[in-house]
Amino acid sequence: MDWILVLEWVIKSIVLILFGLVGFAYTTYYERRALARIQTRIGPNRAGPFGLLQPVADGIKLIFNEELIPAKADRFLFLLAPVLTVLPSLIIWAVVPWGTSITLFGRDIPLYLADINVGVLYVMAVASIAVYGIVIAGWSSNSKYPLLGSLRSTAQIISYELSLGLAFVGPILLSDSMSMIQIVEKQQETYWFFILQPLGFVIFLLAVLAEVNRAPFDMPEAEQELVGGYHTEYSGMKFALFFMAEYIKMIAVSAIAATLFLGGYSGPFVDTLPWLGPIYLLLKIIILLFGMIWVRGTLPRFRYDRLMGFGWKIMLPAALINVFITAVVIVLLK
Amino acid sequence: MKIPELMLVNEIFRGLWTTFKSMFEKPVTIQYPEEKREPKPRFKGRHALKRYENGLEKCIGCALCAAACPSDAIFVEPAENTDKKRYSPGERYAVTYEINLLRCIYCGFCADACPTEAIVLEKIYELAYRDRNEAFFTKEKLLDPVSDPDLETPQTVEPGSFPRSIPLMKDPV
Numbered sequence: 001m002d003w004i005l006v007l008e009w010v011i012k013s014i015v016l017i018l019f020g021l022v023g024f025a026y027t028t029y030y031e032r033r034a035l036a037r038i039q040t041r042i043g044p045n046r047a048g049p050f051g052l053l054q055p056v057a058d059g060i061k062l063i064f065n066e067e068l069i070p071a072k073a074d075r076f077l078f079l080l081a082p083v084l085t086v087l088p089s090l091i092i093w094a095v096v097p098w099g100t101s102i103t104l105f106g107r108d109i110p111l112y113l114a115d116i117n118v119g120v121l122y123v124m125a126v127a128s129i130a131v132y133g134i135v136i137a138g139w140s141s142n143s144k145y146p147l148l149g150s151l152r153s154t155a156q157i158i159s160y161e162l163s164l165g166l167a168f169v170g171p172i173l174l175s176d177s178m179s180m181i182q183i184v185e186k187q188q189e190t191y192w193f194f195i196l197q198p199l200g201f202v203i204f205l206l207a208v209l210a211e212v213n214r215a216p217f218d219m220p221e222a223e224q225e226l227v228g229g230y231h232t233e234y235s236g237m238k239f240a241l242f243f244m245a246e247y248i249k250m251i252a253v254s255a256i257a258a259t260l261f262l263g264g265y266s267g268p269f270v271d272t273l274p275w276l277g278p279i280y281l282l283l284k285i286i287i288l289l290f291g292m293i294w295v296r297g298t299l300p301r302f303r304y305d306r307l308m309g310f311g312w313k314i315m316l317p318a319a320l321i322n323v324f325i326t327a328v329v330i331v332l333l334k
Numbered sequence: 335m336k337i338p339e340l341m342l343v344n345e346i347f348r349g350l351w352t353t354f355k356s357m358f359e360k361p362v363t364i365q366y367p368e369e370k371r372e373p374k375p376r377f378k379g380r381h382a383l384k385r386y387e388n389g390l391e392k393c394i395g396c397a398l399c400a401a402a403c404p405s406d407a408i409f410v411e412p413a414e415n416t417d418k419k420r421y422s423p424g425e426r427y428a429v430t431y432e433i434n435l436l437r438c439i440y441c442g443f444c445a446d447a448c449p450t451e452a453i454v455l456e457k458i459y460e461l462a463y464r465d466r467n468e469a470f471f472t473k474e475k476l477l478d479p480v481s482d483p484d485l486e487t488p489q490t491v492e493p494g495s496f497p498r499s500i501p502l503m504k505d506p507v
Contacts, residue, residue, distance in 0.1 A: 034357075037356075037357045037358070038356055038357055040356055040359045040360070040361050040362050041361055041362065041363050042361045042363040058456075107472075120394075133379045207466075294350065294353065294354070295350070297352050297353050298346075298349045298353040299346065299349065
């Protein structure tokens, strides 16, 4: 392993993390503008041209916020929780393929950080780690609303993780691989998997909404009942980390949805012009993010028992049927 | 799945369509400092002290406004007019007229009580202060400016031109 390869990985990691952070900032802006349009308002348009500096202003405001730690909180875990929440949302990006490879400075540089043969499993595993951060945040705050919020979150994420995992199985069966790259390549050969897996795609999108705690499944942070949910006691940059985790995860799951079901980086002319790959993926991410914002701007929050009932009684059986039918059809076609 | 729940799915799509349509409507936002909304006709904002067309102040310093004020926000100190130094067409005028806008509740009782319609509530609503003392509106700040600098009070008038202690409501000259 030569040092240039290490350098390449380091640079790619930094670029991905920066993408995550800038993406987080501008997803908040995007969401605020889109929600404002849905509500026939204008949205933030004062800071900088078209309000583009609004995320910067928000960031500066959060940095200067007072960092408050409740007197009876468990200090170590209280500080650990936001870090545990934000890290998984950043390391998911390692397996998302942005394209095949481009040639830069005489080197063939693949547009992904790692092509591991259990890419999908890695995504599943890493995405679920974030729930530890939420549970720890709720517990270490030593306060009732955060605790209730984090308990809800645990129950919800575990329920929806099952359907999410089963929704992953469809693309895995169809492409005969768990590697994200091979899943995309298979989609280039055949159809994008949302055509072959419409039910799987819908289940994936719904489960993902619950997974990242977005409306209408934002039970863990239901403002009206739980103040701020698990992050009630957090302020300043520690709160910003939770906020960041939520938005980076939104982008990450959009990227994964695009990769598994919408052909990832594939699109017209991407074979001859590989740098189009990242652009196509970004476009798909933006469209999927709009979907999330649109749903948030439309639907009220589910009642908690309805949410659990929906997860266990409708989503899980539907996902199982989807996997069953997919498997049978694949076997019959062989 | 029960039938009502299936209808719920239909309602979700109807809701999504409604919000999607609303994205293409004109925003209702008024970009405040640049665009200002015209206040309603009966809007009651900050007070102003009016003048007659000949420049004399309408206020005759009777302090009925201070008496009517439910929050005791008005202070009036009257003084005698002379023909050499005439401020108002009446017998007296307000030498001090202060409104504490931190106490004022904009009820408009002062305007109702005024016998000469000297004090009225204008449509001024931009009343932010950097200092509490700025909320004390003195006579200089409340009084309408004169149209012509020659008409500035105090005026010197012919003796005997203003015999009434309370002027008639119409323009007294």
